[in-house]
Amino acid sequence: MDDLTRILKGLPFFEGFADEHLALLVGCARNERATAGSFLFREGQDATTFYLIREGSVSLNIHAPGQGPLIVQTVSENEPLGWSWLFPPYTWHFDARVEQDARMVVFDGLCLRTKCDKDPVFGYELIKRFSRIMTQRIEALSFQLMDVYGERS
Amino acid sequence: MVTIQRNDLQTLFDALERRGYRIISPTVRDEAIILDTVHSADDLPKGRGEEQSAARYRLNRREDDALFGYAVGPHAWKQFLYPPVQTLLQARREGTSRSSGEPGFALLNPEGADEEPAMAFVGVRPCDLAAIRRLDAVFLQGPFQEPGYARRRSRALVVVAQCTAPSGTCFCASMNTGPSAPDGFDIALTEVLSTGPTVYLAESGSERGAEILRDVTCRPSTSEEISAAARAIESAAGRMGRHVDLDGLSETLRRSIEHVRWQQTAQRCLSCANCTMVCPTCFCSTVEDTTDLTATIAERRRRWDSCFTLDYSYIHGGSVRPSGMSRYRQWIMHKMSTWVDQYGTYGCTGCGRCITWCPVGIDITQEVAAVQHPSIESVTPPRENVHG
Amino acid sequence: MANAPDLMAESAVLAEAPDPMRPRLFRIAKFTHNTHDTFTVALEDLETGAGIGFRPGQFNMVYLYGVGEIPISISGDPQDRSVVIHTTRAVGTVTKAMRSMRKGDTLGLRGPYGVPWPVDRARGRDVVIVAGGIGLAPLRPVLYHCLAHRNEMNKLVLLYGTRSPVDILYREELESWRARFDLDVYVSVDRGMEGWHGNVGFVSTLIAKAPFDAGNTTAYLCGPEVMMRVCATELIKRGVPDHELFVSMERNMKCGIGFCGHCQLGPVFICKDGPVFPYPRMRNLLSPWEL
Structure with a gap:
């Protein structure tokens, strides 16, 4: 088993993935590092990848002139980042800035989409995992937006 | 004898x-x-x-x-x-804190x-x-x-x-x-x-x-x-004019927290608090603090309160029971259900005062019956109270 | 037949008992601003110069001359009886008046009241403390207790969420706790800002990240009701048994001892049956609207 396969096997996101599906993933993946302060992607850029953070953390920001960046969410160890690669027009909606030096596995979006189309069982497994993460993020985001700690008016 | x-x-x-x-x-x-x-x-x-x-x-x-x-x-x-009004405490201002100007104070002894x-x-x-x-x-x-x-x-x-x-x-x-x-x-x-x-x-x-x-x-x-x-x-x-079926009542009500009847009754309820004032077991109170004009004497008074007021359930930012529905429900639930959990008896003794003195004639016996026996239709208020 | 005379004899004695509605006077020994809207007072009894004994999770009724009286949880170290510590947020009439007080000022105190956190339950288990906003204040005594009895439990985890980095309570203390090897501290804010490199996201998102053995965990939760509901659900999802979750509740209180009726939530009086409850006892009371 090569390094990348071992890494993917150890990620909770891929828990229960069949070996042949892991092999398909590995074919689209590479390891990367990023330094704190750098950007993984910017709002409006083409979304060609998704990330699995192995170490460090990355924040998702919206920047407004005069207000500075608003951090929407942070993503850290063992969490996936980015789903804009899944759907047209494949465009990022946030700025992703590295907060703490990060190590991650980067997946090529086009490569994955092609494999999903060819192997719907693989595709379904992958989409199931993304759907779950999306649901969790939306739930957490609604409570975050409620501003539950603030003074109610 | x-x-x-x-x-x-x-x-x-x-x-x-x-x-x-x-x-x-x-x-x-x-x-x-x-x-x-x-x-x-x-x-x-x-x-x-x-x-x-x-x-x-x-x-x-x-x-x-x-x-x-x-x-x-x-x-x-x-x-x-x-x-209905009890003095809990009297305090007298004594000196002023040098750093903030807030008064020090002493408690006065209660009157005999x-x-x-x-x-x-x-x-x-x-x-x-x-x-x-x-x-x-x-x-x-x-x-x-x-x-x-x-x-x-x-x-x-x-x-x-x-x-x-x-x-x-x-x-x-x-x-x-x-x-x-x-x-x-x-x-x-x-x-x-x-x-x-x-x-x-x-x-x-x-x-x-x-x-x-x-x-x-x-x-x-x-x-x-x-x-x-x-x-x-x-x-x-x-010769009792009213009747309540106690069989499983507190339990039935506990399971009926979201019964539509509460909303229907709340449309008639004026939240006037008459029922709580005449009820012989309603015991809720609030406290008010006052000072005299020079703030030399401060007093705390306990005053009868009612769960029908908005302030009653206020926690910072808002009332826990903002609707008439939830306040009416709180009252009837306490009398007929949760009192049993708290004290082992019903909070209602069947005196009938709340029915007599309700300005719109809401009848606690009909209310619980409507929840217990869904076939009983909502009862029209007494004629003498139908206005317009 | 016997009830009436018995009652007479019993309450003749009761009538002699001290009035539980009458406060004792305390002096502010130390006043600290925590964040822009939170502050901490350390209080000494005017007569004894000392604090009071209490158990983590209990509260006092705090009286301000001519202004009013409110319940405030005790947030100091239960082992330290030299002062009474209260941290609170200036949101109401009393707390706003309290914020303008200074060292040397006098206030009234009744207590301690209420059912404490069952801290002994954590022996031999992992302890997860989940706090939201000012909800960290009633949980700080649990942390002090756990750190003083650190060898009695396994993992000790604090998950703390608040609105933004400037709203983080006890910041220096959190940093010193985070530096310890025997305590895992995770903080998340709902709104990040420039210069904040920590977690952004609702506090519930920390539950999946933190290392603890869910099946052998006791968790103590305090914060806004929505936050406690969401976090309890997440903890149960992760495998913590629901009867190992404890929540601390807040309701309007005028007396703190079961006379005024205001703090009722269904069958319970938050003041004397709580404020700390096993989560299974609260779950059905938290879901109906406006109960």
Whole structure:
């Protein structure tokens, strides 16, 4: 088993993935590092990848002139980042800035989409995992937006 | 059991006054039977009866000279045991903190409350005795005792008048709190009108009561009188104007928190808090803080409160029960369900006051029945209250 | 028949008992501003110069001359009886007046009242403390207790969420705790800002990240009701048994001892049956609207 396969096997996101599906993933993946302060992607850029953070953390920001960046969410160890690669027009909606030096596995979006189309069982497994993460993020985001700690008016 | 002639009843009042009691009993004021200080048996509502229905209360004349020929008026005994306004604390400003200008202060000693005469409650209906015992559970049997209530209650003498005159809104028989009280009193009277001239059968329920009865002009009761008294009480039990089905009631309500009935009833409820003010077991209070103009003396006063107010459930930022629905539900749930969890009894004693004094005639017995038996349709409010 | 005389005898004694509605006077020995809207007072009894004994999770009724009285949880170290510590947020009439007080000022105190956190339950288990906003204040005594009895439990985890980095309570203390090897501290804010490199996201998102053995965990939760509901659900999802979750509740209180009625939530009085409850007892009471 090569390094990348071992890494993917150890990620909770891929828990229960069949070996042949892991092999398909590995074919689209590479390891990367990023330094704190750098950007993984910017709002409006083409979304060609998704990330699995192995170490460090990355924040998702919206920047407004005069207000500075608003951090929407942070993503850290063992969490996936980015789903804009899944759907047209494949465009990022946030700025992703590295907060703490990060190590991650980067997946090529086009490569994955092609494999999903060819192997719907693989595709379904992958989409199931993304759907779950999306649901969790939306739930957490609604409570975050409620501003539950603030003074109610 | 002893029998007191109608004309000798004054000797009971005399015996109480001699012992220094402030006698409080039903008496007529402004065409209602209220509770107030009296000195003589003649102050009782002689020959007066009443007509009670949802949102309706009228005094009328009886054809006899009964002194206890009515059920209950708008007053309950809680006003004497737990007055509507009580001073909790007085403090005096002393000096000023150098750093912030905020006052230091000292607490003043409470005024000598022991100077108050002990009270004798004469003519307590069994439903109202049950209510007093509900309040005992709240103020005396919790982790803390309310000292003012404890003091007034322990000194108060209770003369029950077993109920032979239920009203149209009464349902103590279904709540198992009347029409007669088996215990919990110092003296119990039963008014007997059927054996000739009006007489009062009396029994003592405590050493204190027995001692007082020894000073009252009386004779041993005849068996005819005793059975006439029993018949009068039995007849009262059969003449209750309202009924509640207690079978599984608290549990049914607990499962009906989201019942649509609460919203329907809330459309009629004015949140006026009348029901909580007349209810003999409603005990909620709030506290208000005041200072005099120079802020030299500060006072904390406890004041009766109602779960129908918005402030009642206020936590920073808002009210926990902003809607009339949730406030009405809180009240009825407490009386008929959660009180059982808290104190092991229902919070309602079936006195009927909340039905009589509700300005729109909301009837607690109909409300619980509508939840218990969904086939019962929502009942139209009484005609006299339909406006426009 | 016997009830009436018994009651008389019993309450004749009760009438002699001290008035539980009458406060004792305390002096502010130390006043600290925590965040822009939170502050901490350390109080000494005017007569004894000392604090009071209490158990983590209990509260006092705090009286301000001429202003009013409110319940505030005790947030100091239960082992330290030299002062009474209260941290609170200036949101109401009393707390806003309190914020303008200074060292040397006098206030009234009744307590301690209420059911404490069952801290002994954590023996031999992992302890997860989940706090939201000012909810960290009533939980700080649990942390002090756990750190003082650190060898009695396994993992000790603090998950803390608040609105933004400037709203983080006890910041220096959190940093010193985070530096310890025997305590895992995770903080998340709902709104990040420039210069904040920590977690952004609702506090519930920390539950999946933190290392603890869910099946052998006791968790203590305090914060806004929504936050406690969401976090309890997440903890149960992760495998913590529901009867090992404890929540601390807040309701209007005028007396703190079961007389005023205001703090009722269904069948419970928050003041005397709580404020700390096992989560299964609260779950059904938290879901109906406006109960």
